[in-house]
Amino acid sequence: DGPAAGVGGGSVQAGGSLSLSCRASGRTVSNNGMGWFRQAPGKEREFVAGINWRGGSTYYTDSVKGRFTISRDNAKNTAYLQMNSLKPEDTSVYYCAAALSSMAPVSPSGYRYWGKGTQVTVSS
DSSP: OOEEEOOOOOETTTTTTTEEEEESSSSSSSOOOOOEEOOTTTOOEEEEEEOOOTTSOOOEGGGGGEEEEEEEEEEEEEEEEEEOOGGGGOOOEEEEEEEEEOOOOSSSSGGGOOOEEHHHHHEO
């Protein structure tokens, strides 16, 4: 219960683009902040981007600023992550999550519902 699996992962060459989407099933998340995280093998889960409940505030980790864009459509109960100018270091499993509050904290502990991950692979 909670966000559905992130959809849209895949393989792309460096410089390419991918778009991820995450539709919540079984509950509405329109009052929750939403976040995207990623986790590479042997590494901790890392905050990538977050958006508050209305979509008026967005947050990005420094390494993706200017390349990734998070958005949401509350009518569709869906969050999106547009990823441009992808780099090999962006290779990871990406997860979406609904926050405990209306904001989008950096810490994974601030999130309640996690979607199944989707693999993003960027080749050089």
